[in-house]
Amino acid sequence: xxxxxxxxxxxxxxxxxxxxxxxxxxxxxxxxxxxxxxxxxxxxxxxxxxxxxxxxxxxxxxxxxxxxxxxxxxxxxxxxxxxxxxxxxxxxxxxxxxxxxxxxxxxxxxxxxxxxxxxxxxxxxxxxxxxxxxxxxxx
Amino acid sequence: xxxxxxxxxxxxxxxxxxxxxxxxxxxxxxxxxxxxxxxxxxxxxxxxxxxxxxxxxxxxxxxxxxxxxxxxxxxxxxxxxxxxxxxxxxxxxxxxxxxxxxxxxxxxxxxxxxxxxxxxxxxxxxxxxxxxxxxxxxx
DNA sequence: TTCTACATTATAATAGTTCTAAACTGTTGA
DNA sequence: TCAACAGTTTAGAACTATTATAATGTAGAA
Ligand SMILES: [Mn+2]
Ligand SMILES: [Mn+2]
Ligand SMILES: [Zn+2]
Ligand SMILES: [Zn+2]
Numbered sequence: 460x461x462x463x464x465x466x467x468x469x470x471x472x473x474x475x476x477x478x479x480x481x482x483x484x485x486x487x488x489x490x491x492x493x494x495x496x497x498x499x500x501x502x503x504x505x506x507x508x509x510x511x512x513x514x515x516x517x518x519x520x521x522x523x524x525x526x527x528x529x530x531x532x533x534x535x536x537x538x539x540x541x542x543x544x545x546x547x548x549x550x551x552x553x554x555x556x557x558x559x560x561x562x563x564x565x566x567x568x569x570x571x572x573x574x575x576x577x578x579x580x581x582x583x584x585x586x587x588x589x590x591x592x593x594x595x596x597x598x
Numbered sequence: 599x600x601x602x603x604x605x606x607x608x609x610x611x612x613x614x615x616x617x618x619x620x621x622x623x624x625x626x627x628x629x630x631x632x633x634x635x636x637x638x639x640x641x642x643x644x645x646x647x648x649x650x651x652x653x654x655x656x657x658x659x660x661x662x663x664x665x666x667x668x669x670x671x672x673x674x675x676x677x678x679x680x681x682x683x684x685x686x687x688x689x690x691x692x693x694x695x696x697x698x699x700x701x702x703x704x705x706x707x708x709x710x711x712x713x714x715x716x717x718x719x720x721x722x723x724x725x726x727x728x729x730x731x732x733x734x735x736x737x
Numbered sequence: 738t739t740c741t742a743c744a745t746t747a748t749a750a751t752a753g754t755t756c757t758a759a760a761c762t763g764t765t766g767a
Numbered sequence: 768t769c770a771a772c773a774g775t776t777t778a779g780a781a782c783t784a785t786t787a788t789a790a791t792g793t794a795g796a797a
Contacts, residue, residue: 475774475775476773476774476775478774478775478776480775480776481775514776514777515776515777515778516777516778517776517777517778517779518775518776518777521775521776539784539785540785
């Protein structure tokens with residue numbers, strides 16, 4: 460629930476110029492108190508719906524990638540059909556409902572700490588994420 | 599380390615005709631005592647290298663998908679650029695080395711059982727997989 | 738051997754994503 | 768204040784992994 464001048468500051472703080480396109484995208488992504496998952500196309504549709512002006516698809520891609528790089532968004536690997544992004548940047552996990560093709564958060568507190576008893580020398584861990592695939596129970 | 603007639607049986611047992619293309623693909627995928635990860639393009643290159651005859655890319659796609667559906671291969675979601683497949687169909691996890699863009703198995707025994715303390719009503723769990731992203735340690 | 742359903746193939750089509758290069762804009766500092 | 772410039776947006780082209788098409792070929796059954 461931020462206003463435009465707060466997005467302006469947010470953008471400035473990470474070295475991005477606060478253009479009207481970026482502020483619009485911030486509104487769609489971060490104005491809700493709920494986080495959500497989206498594909499680029501879904502995001503583009505939301506933007507078009509909540510605005511009269513159109514934002515070019517290239518700008519949507521550019522901005523999403525800039526936000527991801529700055530840590531405002533995460534990308535969730537689900538399958539190779541298209542990229543899924545997440546406005547929830549806290550450490551958490553996912554159910555993927557293969558019947559509904561739907562991605563659902565699992566709070567980090569609902570997963571016992573994952574213990575990996577092996578390492579790769581010279582490499583440090585960036586993230587540990589659990590993906591739980593689910594489907595409808597047999598009737 | 600199977601011979602062609604064993605692949606023939608393997609294919610027959612899952613209702614696929616043992617064509618020479620499919621047997622060739624079986625050889626490349628399953629003749630080694632090591633399992634490995636691959637993309638379709640890498641697989642197509644391996645096939646071309648180990649054969650004089652060429653197998654159409656469409657056949658490689660068709661066969662890989664048929665094998666996946668029959669449980670001979672797993673697909674590993676890493677990113678949305680392209681599909682990664684795994685000849686290791688046992689339950690296991692992965693390191694993804696973001697520096698080298700390399701996928702490395704983690705034996706199931708090296709991961710403490712992952713406990714998820716939440717469920718989705720009406721859905722049953724198909725798989726629980728851990729992806730550990732790593733990168734080079736800072737020097 | 739003949740028949741048929743299944744399989745292969747080259748190629749076209751599709752779709753998500755990235756690139757291009759021209760037009761536009763936010764910011765800086767003279 | 769405003770010219771200058773780097774950063775940004777844009778439409779559309781290009782790119783690339785994947786899937787569809789439809790003609791040709793083949794394995795297995797009878
Ligand atoms: Mn897929
Ligand atoms: Mn990506
Ligand atoms: Zn999430
Ligand atoms: Zn593996």
